[in-house]
Amino acid sequence: MRVSINKRLMEFIDTHTHLYLSDFNSDRTKVIENAIAAGVNTMLLPNIDSNTIDQMMLLCEQYPKNCFPMIGLHPTSVKEDYMIHINLVRSTLKTHKFIAIGEVGIDLHWVKSFFDQQCEAFIAQLLMAREYSLPIVIHSRDSFHEIIEILKTNRTSTPYKGVFHSFSGNLEQANEAISLGFKIGINGVVTFKNAAISEVIKEIPLANLLLETDSPFLTPVPYRGKRNESSYLIYIASRIAGIKQISIEEVAMSTTNSAKSLFNLP
Numbered sequence: 001m002r003v004s005i006n007k008r009l010m011e012f013i014d015t016h017t018h019l020y021l022s023d024f025n026s027d028r029t030k031v032i033e034n035a036i037a038a039g040v041n042t043m044l045l046p047n048i049d050s051n052t053i054d055q056m057m058l059l060c061e062q063y064p065k066n067c068f069p070m071i072g073l074h075p076t077s078v079k080e081d082y083m084i085h086i087n088l089v090r091s092t093l094k095t096h097k098f099i100a101i102g103e104v105g106i107d108l109h110w111v112k113s114f115f116d117q118q119c120e121a122f123i124a125q126l127l128m129a130r131e132y133s134l135p136i137v138i139h140s141r142d143s144f145h146e147i148i149e150i151l152k153t154n155r156t157s158t159p160y161k162g163v164f165h166s167f168s169g170n171l172e173q174a175n176e177a178i179s180l181g182f183k184i185g186i187n188g189v190v191t192f193k194n195a196a197i198s199e200v201i202k203e204i205p206l207a208n209l210l211l212e213t214d215s216p217f218l219t220p221v222p223y224r225g226k227r228n229e230s231s232y233l234i235y236i237a238s239r240i241a242g243i244k245q246i247s248i249e250e251v252a253m254s255t256t257n258s259a260k261s262l263f264n265l266p
Helices: 028-037 053-062 082-095 115-132 144-153 171-179 197-203 230-244 248-263
Strands: 012-014 040-045 067-069 101-105 136-139 162-165 182-186 209-211
Touching (some): 012 209, 012 230, 012 248, 028 040, 028 230, 040 053, 040 248, 053 067, 082 115, 101 115, 101 162, 115 144, 171 197, 209 230, 230 248
Parallel strands (some): 101 136, 136 162
């Protein structure tokens, strides 16, 4: 499957891509050029932990009109010393500008032994998001219920806003996330054969969806099994258009407007 893009008519935003990782060391410039040529002019970079901040910030300095950073501690990086990393996130927020707190949350697929610490780290970063009026990019692998409980328990009169990255839940869960002020992040999984998320996408309004690649991970068909990159976002958009029986132009316009609004992008 090849998707033809007229970038004069369509603008895409990859709301979740790890382009600063070593997977791109040999051709990072080309990867970014490929994305821009495909109409993906804006790429949002979620942080992982203290080891990735410098690389991420350097890339954003090199491409200030295309790459925008988030700051946060990824749940799979939460260990006994998590407060050291949380304090670094807090201090970095004071000295740099970020578009979101992310990637944060709880992961009960890869790491279960630090559940309490993951919860504490997540709550601490929710408070930072509230203090700085930033959206939250949530990692919720096998932990949707736990995250929803924390969000409800820590609610105030000012609602949270953000996105459930790489959403893999059912329709009821999607609607619950939306009711709390969150968008639904859709990536290459939607292009996989018999992907359950397709049924969810059919039922929720397009305005609640954001596009993301999570590159270098979760590569969409027709490149599944290879390294992912931001230019492949068009295959995700095309699949959503097919599911909802609308044009890819409609998908581009809606998801781009939603991303700009949520992340306060130019």
